[in-house]
Amino acid sequence: MNRNTPVKPVDLAVRVCGLRLKNPVIAASGTYGYGAEYRRLAPPADFGAIITKTVTLAPRAGNPPPRVFETASGMINAIGLANVGVEAFLRDKLPGLRRCGALVIANIAGNTADEYARLARRLDGAPGIAAIEVNISCPNVRHGGVAFGTDPRVAASLTRKVKKAAKLPVIVKLSPNVSDIAAIARAVEDAGADALSLINTLYGMAIDSRRRRPVLGNVTGGLSGPAIKPVALYCVHQVCQAVKLPVIGIGGIRSAEDAAEFMLAGACAVQVGTATFADPGAARAIARGLAAYCREHGFGKASDITGALHK
């Protein structure tokens, strides 16, 4: 490069449903705790936003161990939504995260649509929460345990209830374990969601052939990490063609190129989960790498990458 040409700074900031993220890299729910745990290794300030571990109304102990296991280029987990409950979250966890100046998105889950609505209402008033991400991959106890995210009508009615309960932007997090993720996305869009994030983990299982036992205490779990990236890219690509809502891409992202792929497919931001376990510096490296990617491709700002896939 010509040494006399000043390198034009790349604007990494992106806008997602009214929020301004200083960069497109978001910590994925459940992989970053409540922010404090990684404060030294992967400071909240490195991320465009932080999504906290799913909270439920009451605290949850979670599943019996083992809860995590490594698989080929991935891992499965069955944490069982272990969390401190919404009240302890607001009281003990949120203040610290606020002091770091992080943009905080709270992720919620319930056993019934009413529980989701109550959680949304409770969080809506709380200072320091920028948006709500709704984890719809949970079993709906009222409907035989079938996940809320599986049926377009159920997902839509859940979205409507949460929207009614909260003035904050509502991001609905989609499950990939469905026949037609675009249909769910459209239903959720029509129901008033402000943004979509995808994908949550794929259903998976591991067996210990030596002990002839399922590895996980919960028998089955959720698959994440680089192994699922092609599935996640497929889902993001399908959903971006089906809806106009902003989409946040998730699944196996560990490099700036990975992040760029999701943005090219139409995502306006990305979440990083499993990669942080392997490399706590991943988010920072991805944000930097996206700036370099923009420079190479002549994009003035990171948001220009979104949808810039040649047809």
Next chain:
Amino acid sequence: MNRNTPVKPVDLAVRVCGLRLKNPVIAASGTYGYGAEYRRLAPPADFGAIITKTVTLAPRAGNPPPRVFETASGMINAIGLANVGVEAFLRDKLPGLRRCGALVIANIAGNTADEYARLARRLDGAPGIAAIEVNISCPNVRHGGVAFGTDPRVAASLTRKVKKAAKLPVIVKLSPNVSDIAAIARAVEDAGADALSLINTLYGMAIDSRRRRPVLGNVTGGLSGPAIKPVALYCVHQVCQAVKLPVIGIGGIRSAEDAAEFMLAGACAVQVGTATFADPGAARAIARGLAAYCREHGFGKASDITGALHK
């Protein structure tokens, strides 16, 4: 081990819907061509059975290249069911395979249920075909291109038509890209299928961030290989609890331990696909390794592994 104890030979043979396979390792459709291609590196005789590339009524040229791409511990492919068509298959491909003494299972796909039925009828009379595997992951042109394997009723009616058209055992190959694979399995069982095989590939996509283009000529493709093993194990486990039919496990199997995991989850045999590309000797090594596994665990025959998961 005591040198005087003669090692009791392990019986590797398994029975699947009336067929006797000399070992539980089957070549997966589309990864072993019509048998001739691998005749030196992975002889048909190493396998318990050979499943040939999906055949359609008319020959198919397939998708534009690139058709395959490596991903983290996996690969995606969009071959587009390129095949010589059923007549050339019977005339040019089958005789050679028969001479090798391989147990041949023919895999079929159509654009309509009628096409499937015609294929089944045509193959039913042909000498040297032991069973028919029905690839129901294909788009149903009569129903807006939604795959046959996505809707329990569609899958069931397809199964009934094929069963009516053929006296040979019918193995229905399930797609994992559904909300509830157990529901599909039950529907197909009720419709008279003789066995189930699962899983076919997961929908996936790859993007070349440098060229800003989808990698595959077909844009999207199917993910296979070790990356999908946890998903495949999950599906096999779910289906084995839901049906009484024999189940053949497929997905990311590359070692005897992998094969044992699927059998412990309830599969009576396994298919090996992508692993053969990496190691043409994989099938042989898996069969040998299963014998060793049986010895270690005190199983007299490979079929004892099926379902022997401690609860």
Next chain:
Amino acid sequence: MTCSANPRPAESQTAVRIAGNRRVGAGVHLLRFRAPAIARAAQPGQFLHLLAPGMALLRRPFSIHDIDGDGIAILYRIAGQGTALLSRLRQGEPLDVVGPLGRPFAIENGRPHHIVVAGGIGIAPLQLLLRRLRAAKLSPLLCYGCATKTELRPHLRVKRIVATDDGSCGAKGFVTAALEAALDRYPGAQLYGCGPWPMLKALAAIAARRRLPCQVSLESFMACGVGACQGCVVKAVDGYRTVCHDGPVFESAAIDWDQEPVV
């Protein structure tokens, strides 16, 4: 969070080069590298989360075996793919190290005796503990059990009782039996232990019976290593606790010993 005082040393992510990596027993290797910040800060019982080139995805946790100036030593047993890969790395090759992590052993100066109980590779975190106990003039006793004589590691010169499964050195049988036989001579001792679950369970039972304080170091599959994912829990009497952050060192009385973790 950032504002609260934290008594534990600050963890960091550091790129190091391997200074040495050699076999020191059957399937047991000793890895060495320089990491001044960790060497200064780390306390016995803490662990490092390691990523070696070629490792598939997740890091692997290893106790800090010893510290010598700026140098760190890790004693590890080949248990699977990750440790097998580690054992093939040579001097000069890179390692990515996160740590020091986890709750260390607390050295209870007030106690009249200090007994350190090791089972097999469980000696790993205890060498540094013994060193620090000795430095504090607390003259620790080591009770060391392993399968056979050749598994015993050379280590610090401390008083010791040895037990081997095959009787090739010291008493034949479990180290906890040997400990039990000796305990009358050490009233009010503080116990510290690391080793296989059944050994620790027996140790915890002895401690409970004799009302002795006992700290044990536990293991678990890990993902994050910092308490963020809740992946590495063990069952404690009052619920699940993370091994990486609430442990790996626990009071033995706090653990539900009927819930053997599968590792």
Next chain:
Amino acid sequence: MTCSANPRPAESQTAVRIAGNRRVGAGVHLLRFRAPAIARAAQPGQFLHLLAPGMALLRRPFSIHDIDGDGIAILYRIAGQGTALLSRLRQGEPLDVVGPLGRPFAIENGRPHHIVVAGGIGIAPLQLLLRRLRAAKLSPLLCYGCATKTELRPHLRVKRIVATDDGSCGAKGFVTAALEAALDRYPGAQLYGCGPWPMLKALAAIAARRRLPCQVSLESFMACGVGACQGCVVKAVDGYRTVCHDGPVFESAAIDWDQEPVV
């Protein structure tokens, strides 16, 4: 199948040890190992499907660059993760080799002249071809184009015309232009080529215009390498053809040159 006579040498899967692996140019390495059966059987233009320890999943195809007694040489350019990994392997490390695979160059003895056109790393399969042409006393002419002088490989002593992009050696510009200028002196020549698609496309156009027979070696992503998966096709004038089995060597007239493959 097993019963039909096959004119191609039989392929096998063989475990070998690396005899040498060194850098011979910018990002270009030369790998050597012993494989007697392959060395005996292989024909120029055929390739080997290699799996090195640490490679993620699929094999990587490489042309046979040269054969010396029992020894095989592979000339490769670092193009991504697999080749980067390969370049770090040292003498004595294992490799799993499948081959020889694919349709070789056909040496057309009847032709008055034999011109071998190489672009960059495209020299890889052509060294063995030149050797066999020379052995058959067909005195081949090599037309060799690359970016700059230092990329030129030492190779057999054959007649040659060189072109470099920067003019640092031979003519400045495309090798196909240099070839064109020389072709009048070689009426009725048989052409053989390997290199980047645009070069081969230009070569095919020259061959078509002058009605010269021309064989080209093509590349593609591969999975099976033996014609089983239909994964590696290129567009030929009459449909798709597998590079691994129908090729990698094709008559240039058989290829649809408007369909540049993405590799």
